Amino acid sequence: MKEHIHxxxxxxMRVNNVLACGIRSPDRKTFTRSQSAQFTPVALxxxxxxxxxxxxxxxxxxxxxxxxxxxxxxxxxxxxxxEDGYCLAVLSRRTDLVISQSDLETIVAEFHSLPV
Amino acid sequence: xxxxxxxxxxxLFIDDNLQFLEMIERLMGNWSRGEWQIFLAQNSGKxxxxxxxxxxxxxxVDVQMPVVDGIQFLALLNRKYPHVQKVTLSAYxxxxxxxxxxxxxxxxFLEKPRDPADLELIFTTLRELARHKxxxxxxxxxxxxxxxxxxxxxxxxxxxxxxxxxxxxxxHGKIFIKDGSILHAEAGGRxxxxxxxxxxxxxxxxxxxxxxxxxxxxxxxxxxxxxxxEAARVRDEGRDTEELPEPAxxxxxxxxxxxxxxxxxxxxxxxxxxFVPAPISNRPARIDEMVVCTAKGEVLYEWQSPTVGDRISFxxxxxxxxxxxxxxxxxxxxxxxxxxxxxxxxIAQIKSDRGVFVRATKATARRPAETPNYAMA
Numbered sequence: 459m460k461e462h463i464h465x466x467x468x469x470x471m472r473v474n475n476v477l478a479c480g481i482r483s484p485d486r487k488t489f490t491r492s493q494s495a496q497f498t499p500v501a502l503x504x505x506x507x508x509x510x511x512x513x514x515x516x517x518x519x520x521x522x523x524x525x526x527x528x529x530x531x532x533x534x535x536x537x538x539x540x541e542d543g544y545c546l547a548v549l550s551r552r553t554d555l556v557i558s559q560s561d562l563e564t565i566v567a568e569f570h571s572l573p574v
Numbered sequence: 575x576x577x578x579x580x581x582x583x584x585x586l587f588i589d590d591n592l593q594f595l596e597m598i599e600r601l602m603g604n605w606s607r608g609e610w611q612i613f614l615a616q617n618s619g620k621x622x623x624x625x626x627x628x629x630x631x632x633x634x635v636d637v638q639m640p641v642v643d644g645i646q647f648l649a650l651l652n653r654k655y656p657h658v659q660k661v662t663l664s665a666y667x668x669x670x671x672x673x674x675x676x677x678x679x680x681x682x683f684l685e686k687p688r689d690p691a692d693l694e695l696i697f698t699t700l701r702e703l704a705r706h707k708x709x710x711x712x713x714x715x716x717x718x719x720x721x722x723x724x725x726x727x728x729x730x731x732x733x734x735x736x737x738x739x740x741x742x743x744x745x746h747g748k749i750f751i752k753d754g755s756i757l758h759a760e761a762g763g764r765x766x767x768x769x770x771x772x773x774x775x776x777x778x779x780x781x782x783x784x785x786x787x788x789x790x791x792x793x794x795x796x797x798x799x800x801x802x803x804e805a806a807r808v809r810d811e812g813r814d815t816e817e818l819p820e821p822a823x824x825x826x827x828x829x830x831x832x833x834x835x836x837x838x839x840x841x842x843x844x845x846x847x848x849f850v851p852a853p854i855s856n857r858p859a860r861i862d863e864m865v866v867c868t869a870k871g872e873v874l875y876e877w878q879s880p881t882v883g884d885r886i887s888f889x890x891x892x893x894x895x896x897x898x899x900x901x902x903x904x905x906x907x908x909x910x911x912x913x914x915x916x917x918x919x920x921i922a923q924i925k926s927d928r929g930v931f932v933r934a935t936k937a938t939a940r941r942p943a944e945t946p947n948y949a950m951a
Contacts, residue, residue: 478903501902508899511676515891516913518673519884521920521933523913528899531906535899549903 460489466572467491470548470565475557477533477549479565482506483574484543497549509537510545525566538566544574583704584628586613588621588647589636589663601690605697610704618647619734622725625651626783630658632704636686637664637671645674650724652679652890659703663696677891681898722774723802725783730754730798735786740773747773750789756798758789766793767801774805859919859934867929874928889929892922 463481470479471491478497480490490502509526516523528535529552536548546569550557557565583606587598595614603612613628615621617639624630633651637644644662651660662675665686672683681703687693722740726749729736733754740747740761747761747769759770794801865885866875876882896908910923923930 497903504902505899508895508902512892512895512911514669514673515677515888518677519888521913521918522915523918523920524916525914527912527914528896528905529909529912530900531909533903533905535903535905 460487460574462573463489464491466568473557473561473565475550475555476561476565477551478502479546479548480506481569482510482545482547486510502547505535505549506545506547509535509547513537513539513545536562538569540570542574544569544572581609582611583609583631584611584613585700585704586615586621586624586628586630586633588615588618588633588639588644590616590639591636592616594636597693601693602697602700605694606701609701617734618650619729619736621647622650622728622783623736623785625655625658630655632659632661632700634661634663634700635680637662637675638666645671645678647728648675648678648680650728661700661703677887679891679894722776723806726751726756726798726802729783730756737784737786739782739784740776742776749773750786752786754798756794756796756801758791758793760789760793765791767796767804770794770801771805771808774802775809859936861932861934862918863931863933865929865931869927869929879931885931886929889922889924889931893924893929896924 467479467481467489468491470476471493477494478490478492480488480502482488486507488503488506490499490506492499492502512526513523516526524539526537528537532552534550534552534556536546536550538546538548540546546566548557548562548565585602587595589595589598595616599612599614602610606612613624613630615624621633625633633655635644635648635651639647644664648660648662651658656679660680661682661684662671662680663684663686664671664675675683682699684696684699687696722738725738729738729751731754735752738749738751740749745762748759749756749770750758756770759766759773761769761772764772861877863879863885864875864877865873865879865882867873867886867889871886871890873882873886879885892911896911900906900908908924910921913920913922917936919934919936921930921932
């Protein structure tokens with residue numbers, strides 16, 4: 459159990475307007491946190507897997523993307539990929555109560571230096 | 575119909591190893607406690623027959639199969655039966671195979687079990703997947719239709735015996751295949767290669783694979799590879815298409831606005847949103863490539879795309895993944911995926927009637943505020 463990853467995700471849930479987040483490791487372990495019953499652990503785990511699959515296919519298509527954003531009617535799902543294969547998913551609203559740009563940058567910078 | 579019958583899940587396993595299939599049937603049959611009806615196929619030809627006769631919910635495909643391997647079969651399955659959930663099993667779970675399987679529509683890529691305990695874990699995973707019924711709407715699975723050549727090739731490669739019945743409006747044709755050889759074809763009063771060429775020149779229609787019965791005569795004698803090549807040559811030359819009834823023309827599509835060579839990528843497809851964070855930047859970008867296709871994968875507009883087929887496959891993958899992601903979290907309708915690298919940006923948009931793929935190179939002059947460290951490779 460990587461307690462510090464859980465702790466870091468818990469801490470990120472205090473950032474304004476982060477609805478849920480999760481990390482998936484290259485060995486397919488997933489850690490998730492959510493502040494809404496709408497985003498269950500099972501659904502978030504599934505979302506992290508979708509994200510990881512998408513990065514795989516993106517790279518196989520030779521798009522060297524380190525970050526992606528899924529745009530739905532009312533939500534953004536951000537995905538960030540580290541060079542060691544760890545993925546981070548962050549969920550926010552699209553139209554209002556969005557995560558601020560600086561908060562998002564801080565989250566991603568911390569994720570990239572998060573020890574695993 | 576009883577409730578038990580309604581909830582019965584039809585699960586098809588495709589593997590060339592008969593012992594493995596028999597073990598699956600015995601163990602998973604017990605574990606499923608009557609929830610599953612299990613079908614077994616040792617090759618892709620038999621699997622196609624089963625898929626045609628039964629409403630399969632879940633197909634579990636071995637990646638390493640002789641003649642037509644699991645990835646090739648998965649591609650065919652994804653096009654012809656898009657709403658069947660698909661899982662691949664592989665003894666060699668390398669990343670290349672995993673990526674290929676996911677690209678071709680597999681929901682899961684699993685390592686082949688080495689002992690019964692692992693198999694039970696796989697059963698639990700499959701049972702959860704089988705309980706989840708995918709939503710049969712949207713772009714998914716309606717992209718490219720499987721071609722007649724695909725099916726003939728697969729039947730011949732597998733040395734199968736079958737009859738391929740083809741219907742286009744009031745027009746009917748049949749191709750008889752025995753032990754992987756094309757024996758006879760009949761269509762519109764013609765027999766032999768002439769009929770085969772006619773059938774293969776159709777641009778639309780339906781076909782069904784039937785169990786083999788002996789044809790009234792043997793009108794074709796030649797290797798199937800050459801027969802298909804000859805049919806393709808005849809079709810390309812347009813020599814044998816004039817008398818055939820064509821299917822209804824596709825719905826007219828309004829002309830699409832063509833992109834100017836240089837635009838801001840964010841202005842192309844994405845409607846304005848109230849918030850654009852730094853990771854998905856607004857830096858000016860030059861369009862390098864663009865593909866617009868219908869929901870059936872027909873190319874409406876292509877500009878400088880080196881591999882249109884790959885882009886359409888990517889849109890197909892995206893359509894499937896976006897539905898999976900959206901359904902699980904209840905996010906509403908999907909609009910687009912934005913992908914950002916150090917120097918490139920890609921936007922892939924999925925709508926009910928079209929898919930759009932745009933790749934752009936970002937301007938080289940960087941402003942520090944727009945290029946955070948984490949975006950650098």
